[in-house]
Amino acid sequence: MAESNPAHLDTLLQHTGLAEFDSKTGAAPVAIPSMRTSTVRFRDLEALDAAHAARARGERVVTYGRVGMDTHAALEDVFCKLEGGTRAVLAPSGMAAISLAMMALLNAGDHVLVADCAYGPVRTLDAAVLQRFGVSVSYCRGTVEAFEAQRRPETRMLYVESPGSLLFEMLDLPALAAYAGEHGLVMVVDNTWGSGYIYRPLALGADVSVVAGTKYVGGHSDLMLGAVVVKDAALAKKLTDIHYALGLHVSADDAWLALRGVRTLPIRMRESARNALEVCRYLSQRPEVARIYHPAWPEDPGHALWKRDCTGSNGMLAVALKLDQAAARRFVNALQLFGIGYSWGGFESLVQLVDPNALKPHGYWSDDGHAIVRLHIGLESPADLIADLERALQAAA
Numbered sequence: 085m086a087e088s089n090p091a092h093l094d095t096l097l098q099h100t101g102l103a104e105f106d107s108k109t110g111a112a113p114v115a116i117p118s119m120r121t122s123t124v125r126f127r128d129l130e131a132l133d134a135a136h137a138a139r140a141r142g143e144r145v146v147t148y149g150r151v152g153m154d155t156h157a158a159l160e161d162v163f164c165k166l167e168g169g170t171r172a173v174l175a176p177s178g179m180a181a182i183s184l185a186m187m188a189l190l191n192a193g194d195h196v197l198v199a200d201c202a203y204g205p206v207r208t209l210d211a212a213v214l215q216r217f218g219v220s221v222s223y224c225r226g227t228v229e230a231f232e233a234q235r236r237p238e239t240r241m242l243y244v245e246s247p248g249s250l251l252f253e254m255l256d257l258p259a260l261a262a263y264a265g266e267h268g269l270v271m272v273v274d275n276t277w278g279s280g281y282i283y284r285p286l287a288l289g290a291d292v293s294v295v296a297g298t299k300y301v302g303g304h305s306d307l308m309l310g311a312v313v314v315k316d317a318a319l320a321k322k323l324t325d326i327h328y329a330l331g332l333h334v335s336a337d338d339a340w341l342a343l344r345g346v347r348t349l350p351i352r353m354r355e356s357a358r359n360a361l362e363v364c365r366y367l368s369q370r371p372e373v374a375r376i377y378h379p380a381w382p383e384d385p386g387h388a389l390w391k392r393d394c395t396g397s398n399g400m401l402a403v404a405l406k407l408d409q410a411a412a413r414r415f416v417n418a419l420q421l422f423g424i425g426y427s428w429g430g431f432e433s434l435v436q437l438v439d440p441n442a443l444k445p446h447g448y449w450s451d452d453g454h455a456i457v458r459l460h461i462g463l464e465s466p467a468d469l470i471a472d473l474e475r476a477l478q479a480a481a
């Protein structure tokens with residue numbers, strides 16, 4: 085089959101990372117197998133020398149198992165297609181991908197501006213690792229004005245997440261990218277929410293996109309994986325060098341599972357997004373609901389930015405309930421179709437009662453005493469999910 089260049093991600097996702105045809109038989113399996121190995125053997129020393137030379141030119145060459153062979157390369161290709169990058173580096177979790185990006189791109193003495201809506205464990209990374217290695221971090225609202233107020237001569241990185249964790253605050257990525265460019269800051273975006281399918285930070289001006297493949301890419305709540313994607317060769321070199329030095333590796337079986345999962349990313353995400361909007365419509369009519377946080381919901385303050393910068397949505401939403409904490413706990417406990425648990429992006433619906441202490445650092449949040457409940461709307465029938473919510477709201481009353 086000739087190389088084709090389809091314009092739509094839905095098509096690209098089904099035609100990227102396939103197994104190569106066997107040169108003798110002209111045949112190939114449709115799905116690439118899981119290529120497990122700890123090391124690589126070479127026909128002769130000349131082949132090994134050629135591999136080293138190719139690596140020195142910046143090519144993806146495997147001389148040892150840690151880099152990962154064809155299955156890993158296929159998944160990297162998929163991440164590049166999704167994010168519009170030229171190089172993707174895999175990590176054993178989303179958090180490991182964030183750590184890799186920071187460790188590869190920061191030096192002792194550097195300062196980082198972090199959006200206050202970023203994934204909570206970034207603060208743990210800061211306290212447990214970055215501070216000890218002489219990197220300092222300031223947290224602020226994800227706006228140009230807020231960042232500018234905290235910028236220092238030694239600021240080197242702008243780290244943001246849009247929409248933000250817990251309340252899905254939309255940030256103006258193109259404006260932030262222009263600001264980062266003006267001041268020579270490398271801009272890193274946690275794009276787990278968009279996963280390259282509905283939101284593409286590199287196309288909006290970011291330098292680095294980090295994705296927890298654990299969520300929508302894997303899509304089946306059965307693996308942990310992350311990726312760092314870039315379009316600049318110098319950044320790619322730093323990332324691949326530090327990736328190798330830190331010894332990060334993803335099991336071939338997990339890379340294979342992620343490849344299997346990502347083929348259906350478009351339909352899973354679309355369906356979750358559609359179901360989530362139905363749930364929003366139901367919730368918006370309930371007297372217990374004070375506010376819905378979901379950028380695809382027309383009343384969300386980020387809706388205009390979402391319409392401008394995103395091509396779709398997903399199953400994540402948060403809801404502020406006019407319930408005290410005890411009633412909110414009754415509500416969550418009464419849900420039967422929503423698993424009580426963290427994470428999201430799988431096939432199933434999940435609920436998390438958000439700890440108000442986790443929201444205190446978010447400038448987007450105003451504490452008016454309402455309980456915040458985060459929902460991941462999965463692939464169940466929305467009618468059943470709504471009936472479950474209705475039952476649980478009655479139980480909470």
Ligand SMILES: *Cc1c(COP(=O)(O)O)cnc(C)c1O
Pocket residue numbers: 176177178179180203245249274276277296297298299308309310427
């Ligand atoms: C879950 C998540 C991560 C971390 O991913 P893990 O694979 O669980 O380490 C990072 N960022 C965001 C926004 C997430 O939701």
